[in-house]
Amino acid sequence: MSRGIRALVTGAGGFIGHHLVKFLKAQGYWVRGVDRKLPEYAASGADEFQLLDLRKLGHCLKATRDIDEVYALAADMGGMGFISRHHARILRNNLLISTHTLEAARRNRVQRYLYASSACVYPEYLQGQAEVAALREEDAYPAQPQDAYGWEKLVTERACQHFREDYGLETHIARFHNVYGPLGTWQGGREKAPAAMCRKVALAKLTNNPVIEIWGDGEQTRSFCYIDDCLHGIVQLMHSDYHDPLNLGTDRLVTINELADLTAAVAGIAIEKKYVDGPQGVRGRNSDNTRLREVLQWEPEVTLEEGLARTYRWIEDQVRIKLNRKLLAAQRRAKARLQPAAPDDEAFAG
Ligand code: NAD
Numbered sequence: 001m002s003r004g005i006r007a008l009v010t011g012a013g014g015f016i017g018h019h020l021v022k023f024l025k026a027q028g029y030w031v032r033g034v035d036r037k038l039p040e041y042a043a044s045g046a047d048e049f050q051l052l053d054l055r056k057l058g059h060c061l062k063a064t065r066d067i068d069e070v071y072a073l074a075a076d077m078g079g080m081g082f083i084s085r086h087h088a089r090i091l092r093n094n095l096l097i098s099t100h101t102l103e104a105a106r107r108n109r110v111q112r113y114l115y116a117s118s119a120c121v122y123p124e125y126l127q128g129q130a131e132v133a134a135l136r137e138e139d140a141y142p143a144q145p146q147d148a149y150g151w152e153k154l155v156t157e158r159a160c161q162h163f164r165e166d167y168g169l170e171t172h173i174a175r176f177h178n179v180y181g182p183l184g185t186w187q188g189g190r191e192k193a194p195a196a197m198c199r200k201v202a203l204a205k206l207t208n209n210p211v212i213e214i215w216g217d218g219e220q221t222r223s224f225c226y227i228d229d230c231l232h233g234i235v236q237l238m239h240s241d242y243h244d245p246l247n248l249g250t251d252r253l254v255t256i257n258e259l260a261d262l263t264a265a266v267a268g269i270a271i272e273k274k275y276v277d278g279p280q281g282v283r284g285r286n287s288d289n290t291r292l293r294e295v296l297q298w299e300p301e302v303t304l305e306e307g308l309a310r311t312y313r314w315i316e317d318q319v320r321i322k323l324n325r326k327l328l329a330a331q332r333r334a335k336a337r338l339q340p341a342a343p344d345d346e347a348f349a350g
Contacts, residue, residue: 003028008063008110010054010101011073012046013037015184016116016176016230020071021046023231034063035074041183041318055096060104069112069238070105072098077149078190080215083120084279087148094149098156102163102171112170114238115160117245119177119285120150127282130221130255134288137175137245146282157245164243172237177249177287180307181227182314193256194224194263194308198315201263204271205316206323212264212271215278218257223286225249226307229300233292242295249287250300262305266312 007024011017012033022045024031033046036053052059054074064070076093077083083090098115105113122135123144145151160171180194187199200212225248233248254262257273264271289299 004030005068006030006032006066007069007071008032008034008067009046009071009073010034010063010097011075011116012044012049013039014073015181016179016227017071017073018042018044018183019181019227020073020231020234023235024071027235032063032067039183040185054101055093057100057104060100061107064101064104064108064110067105067108067110069114070101070110071114071116071234071238072101073116074101075116078185079192079196080279080281082190083147083149084281091148091152094152095155098152099159102156102159102169106163106167106169110169112172112238113160113163114172114174114234115156116234117153117157117173117175118150119175119247119249119287120146121154121157121175121245122146122150122285124282127285130219130284132221132253132284132286134251134253134286135247136288137247137291140245161243170243172240172243173245174234174237174248175245175287176225176230177247177285178222178224179227179230179249180224181311184227184311186315186318193222193259194311195315197256197259197263198308198312199319201260201267201269201271202312202316202319204264205267205269206320210270210272211274212260213276213278214256214260214273215276216256216280217275218260218273219255220280220282221253221255221284221286222259223250223252223254224259224304224307225300226302226304226310229302232298233296233300236296236298240295246295247287247289247292248300249289250304251287251289252304253284253286254304259308262308263312266305266309267316 013035018039033049163169164171185191186195
């Protein structure tokens with residue numbers, strides 16, 4: 001059915017975008033990937049990959065030329081540590097990317113458009129307790145989103161709605177809730193909780209040091225969605241006749257402490273948790289999937305245990321490779337120090 005459809009995935013060098021390219025290709029799409037960077041961990045499966053800066057309208061016009069469906073995933077983003085520190089930069093960059101991509105899609109007469117929104121659009125005043133009521137789509141108003149990151153997502157949701165009403169661009173809006181899986185950022189400050197936890201546990205296992213640092217008291221709660229489920233949800237929503245924002249996540253609420261224990265169980269080790277200061281975001285957040293079930297007659301299927309096991313295996317491999325490289329470099333340095341002095345040096349000695 002999808003053979004011959006020309007899709008654009010923006011943010012195709014990033015975590016979800018990279019997986020989405022592969023997923024669409026497997027369904028017979030012709031795919032153009034666009035990003036400022038190539039995917040970090042594996043070659044892109046896209047038919048064509050363009051390195052562009054989507055903050056610029058001209059680049060967006062090039063990206064959307066001769067395209068039927070746009071999957072708009074590009075964003076300047078990261079985990080809590082990143083989005084709680086860079087408000088001006090995130091708001092400016094993401095407003096430019098989102099507005100110019102929408103406008104270019106309109107001018108190039110794109111048929112369908114999916115915008116990657118976020119659970120961060122929900123008001124902070126509904127998320128003050130760890131035992132939260134799951135968030136329904138209509139709870140986004142009265143608005144008080146989390147950080148500049150959440151404000152941009154909410155404004156672009158409105159832009160999608162108005163571009164559909166005023167210009168007939170068929171827009172769809174998915175509110176992702178903590179998507180995780182292999183081939184995602186796992187170090188460097190932009191990684192999100194599941195990847196950070198897998199890295200900490202893998203490091204504990206491979207260095208025989210069981211201490212794991214947890215930001216806050218670890219009782220903050222979230223729900224987590226495995227990448228394969230996210231991809232299924234995205235493509236189903238794009239081909240539905242539903243245009244309002246829709247939650248795309250699981251409704252299993254877990255604490256960060258539980259996430260640590262589940263990860264340790266997957267790794268087969270015992271851990272000791274050390275609680276440290278760090279950005280925690282809202283106290284609790286869960287997805288209400290009532291509307292998701294109604295609209296798509298489907299909801300995410302991969303259990304957290306299964307998804308974490310797949311993610312952990314990949315991250316443990318990455319950590320092992322990094323540790324081995326460090327060890328080799330240290331051995332090379334030590335060897336260089338033990339080398340006898342070069343003849344020239346001897347000439348100057350004594
Ligand atoms: P990611 O950071 O891995 O991917 C985003 C990509 O956008 C990156 O590769 C980045 O280089 C690219 N990008 C940034 N600025 C750009 C620019 N000016 N021009 C071109 N490309 C640019 O993030 P992800 O986890 O894959 O998220 C994809 C989308 O889903 C984002 O819009 C994000 O806000 C949204 N989202 C993700 C999650 C999650 O849990 N991963 C949750 C809610 C919403």
